[in-house]
Amino acid sequence: MTAPPAAATTDRSLPRRTRVPAPRGLVTASLSVLVAGLLVLHAAVPNTLGHLGSLLESFLPWLGLAVPPLLGVALLRRSTIALVTLPLPVAAWLGLFAGVAAPAADVPYDxxxxxxxxxxxxxxxxxxxxxxxxxxxxxxxxxxxxxxxxxxxxxxxxxxxxxxxxxxxxxxxxxxxxxxxxxxxxxxxxxxxxxxxxxxxxxxxxxxxxxxxxxxxxxxxxxxxxxxxxxxxxxxxxxxxxxxxxxxxxxxxxxxxxxxxxxxxxxxxxxxxxxxxxxxxxxxxxxxxxxxxxxxxxxxxxxxxxxxxxxxxxxxxxxxxxxxxx
Incomplete structure (x- = not known):
């Protein structure tokens, strides 16, 4: 006579593992922080490898062009964190180049x-x-x-x-x-x-x-x-x-x-x-x-x-x- 098969047992005391999704737009938010950091801390980029610091500084104003596509992605993804971080590169750019956006003053000259x-x-x-x-x-x-x-x-x-x-x-x-x-x-x-x-x-x-x-x-x-x-x-x-x-x-x-x-x-x-x-x-x-x-x-x-x-x-x-x- 054969023994009946053992009943499958489960340990109900162990909690199930649940995956917590990453915040939506995290990559976009990270890129916003990166652009802001490059604008504010461009002098910290080392020049030892291929003069990368000088290369960045030569075209520094053009980093502002990253803002419109970042805004578009943030809106498309409906990402709160991306929208919250987007003012960082805007503020950094304006801090460096706000004078260009202002009307030219009529200053006397010789x-x-x-x-x-x-x-x-x-x-x-x-x-x-x-x-x-x-x-x-x-x-x-x-x-x-x-x-x-x-x-x-x-x-x-x-x-x-x-x-x-x-x-x-x-x-x-x-x-x-x-x-x-x-x-x-x-x-x-x-x-x-x-x-x-x-x-x-x-x-x-x-x-x-x-x-x-x-x-x-x-x-x-x-x-x-x-x-x-x-x-x-x-x-x-x-x-x-x-x-x-x-x-x-x-x-x-x-x-x-x-x-x-x-x-x-x-x-x-x-x-x-x-x-x-x-x-x-x-x-x-x-x-x-x-x-x-x-x-x-x-x-x-x-x-x-x-x-x-x-x-x-x-x-x-x-x-x-x-x-x-x-």
Whole structure:
């Protein structure tokens, strides 16, 4: 005789495991916090690996474009946590760039200047000069002025700007007398060829003398092997910063293609000594679809009251104009 099968038993004393679903929109909320953190703490992003910190700072305003898609996803998901965290990147962006959203103030000024990398392949110097002089500047600084094209630039500019200073591939055209012109050595160590992209001159204005620097820092290279290649640019910025620190004049202007934005830490040796206006993005590069202001007008002992970009010329950069209060 066989024994009856044992009855199945269950331990009803053990609680069932129940899965608690993750809050809806957690990924979206995390991305909002990340964007806010990058905006506020961009200086904490290390530059040791491919100069990622400088790369982020070069395009910092564009992080604001993350907000509309994050808002769309939060609404689509009907996520409370995503909607609650969304004001964080908005507040962070406004904290950095709120001045751009405000109407431009009508501030008195004494001087108008124009800065432009004209490109060594510019096919229309005369047309470019017409665009630059449309705002009636007192000073015009140019970079990438080749020896072959110098006569064309001088012919177009000299009638209205008879006072000129040229050193290497950078030049200054002025309505006012220019003196004490000299080279500023900003060549980075890695460049051994003939390379002259910095100069300093004294301009005698009705309000008094001002030291004017014109500079063109090395270009950046973005690639898989070296990342955001700013090493040469950074080395050149250090030399320019040292020259500015040694400048005895109380009033100093710097006009140039610095190949970096005001937020880029690689330009700290320069931007820690001189200031500019941030009431307009004034993006200057690349000309077909400007993404960053890498052409600058900065001052010490004077105030840059407004900076704005001018219409496109035959260059891959847009010209930048500025008003100065002395």
């Amino acid at each position: 001087l108008t200047v124009v800065q432009h990398n004209v490109s060594d392949e510019n096919p229309d110097p005369a047309g470019t000069v017409r665009a630059l002089t449309a705002v009636s500047p007192d000073l015009i600084a140019l970079e990438e002025v080749t020896e072959q094209a110098l006569a064309d630039w001088s012919a177009a500019l000299s009638p209205a700007y008879p006072h000129t200073a040229i050193q290497g591939t950078v030049g200054l055209w002025s309505k006012y007398p220019v003196s004490d012109v000299r080279v500023v050595e900003i060549r980075p160590r890695a460049i051994v060829d003939d390379w002259s992209r910095g100069m300093r001159a004294t301009v005698r204005l009705p309000q008094g003398d001002v030291a004017v620097y014109v500079a063109h820092l090395p270009s950046l290279r973005l690639g898989w092997t070296h990342g955001f290649g700013s090493t040469r640019r950074d080395g050149s910025a250090e030399k320019l910063g040292a020259a500015l620190a040694a400048e005895p004049s109380q009033r100093v202007l710097l006009l140039g293609d610095l190949n970096g934005t005001l937020d880029d830490r690689g330009l700290d040796p320069v931007t820690s000594q001189l200031t500019s206006d941030r009431s307009d993005f004034a993006f200057s590069w690349p000309a077909p679809a400007p993404l960053a202001r890498i052409d600058h007008v900065l001052a010490r002992g004077a105030t840059v009251t407004h900076v704005w970009s001018l219409p496109r010329t035959g260059s891959d950069h847009l010209p930048v104009a500025a008003r100065i209060r002395l």
